[in-house]
Amino acid sequence: MIKSRGGSGPTEIVSIQVGINPANVGQCTIEATGDVLKIVEATDKSNYLITAVKTGNCTVSVIPEGGYKVKQLNVDKVSQGAISEYTSENLDADHTMYVWMEESIE
Numbered sequence: 001m002i003k004s005r006g007g008s009g010p011t012e013i014v015s016i017q018v019g020i021n022p023a024n025v026g027q028c029t030i031e032a033t034g035d036v037l038k039i040v041e042a043t044d045k046s047n048y049l050i051t052a053v054k055t056g057n058c059t060v061s062v063i064p065e066g067g068y069k070v071k072q073l074n075v076d077k078v079s080q081g082a083i084s085e086y087t088s089e090n091l092d093a094d095h096t097m098y099v100w101m102e103e104s105i106e
Contacts, residue, residue: 011037011053011054012053012054012055013037013051013052013053013054014051014052014053014054014091014092014093014094014095015049015050015051015052015094015095016032016049016050016051016052016058016060016088016094016095016096016097017047017048017049017050017094017095017096017097018030018047018048018049018050018060018096018097018098018099019046019047019096019097019098019099020045020046020047020098020099020101021098021099021100021101022046024068024099024100024101025044025045025046026045026065027064027065027068027101028062028063028064028065028068028070028099028101029041029045029062029063029065030048030050030060030061030062030063030099031060031061031063032048032050032052032058032059032060032061033058033059033061034052034056034057034058034059034087035052035053035056035057035058035091036050036051036052036058037051037052037053038050038051039051052091053091054091054092055090055091055092056090056091057087057088057089057090057091058087058088058091059085059086059087059088060085060086060087060088060097061084061085062084062085062099063084064084064101064104067103067104068101068102068103068104069082069084069101069102069103069104070082070083070084070099070100070101070102071100071101071102072099072100073086073097073098073099073100074096074097074098074099075088075095075096075097076095076096077096077098
């Protein structure tokens with residue numbers, strides 16, 4: 001738990017762990033907006049840990065590097081297809097995400 005400023009009591013948090021397929025490390029970065037407290041990128045860019053306010057909203061965006069696009073995004077082991085953004089509303093538990101990238105053909 002994190003104590004909020006002003007002494008109004010602790011803020012409950014949840015985490016979102018985002019993993020990048022090992023073959024695709026360096027082909028994208030992860031950003032998060034909404035009720036996000038912190039995002040920590042692994043030094044090798046293979047995963048990101050996002051902490052957010054419990055009951056809040058969080059949008060996770062996959063930002064492809066030039067020449068790449070999202071091939072698949074899984075949330076809690078369920079495929080969401082080839083999307084580059086996913087929003088969780090009213091966060092009530094920890095979540096996992098996993099990203100696969102592919103070359104974009106133009």
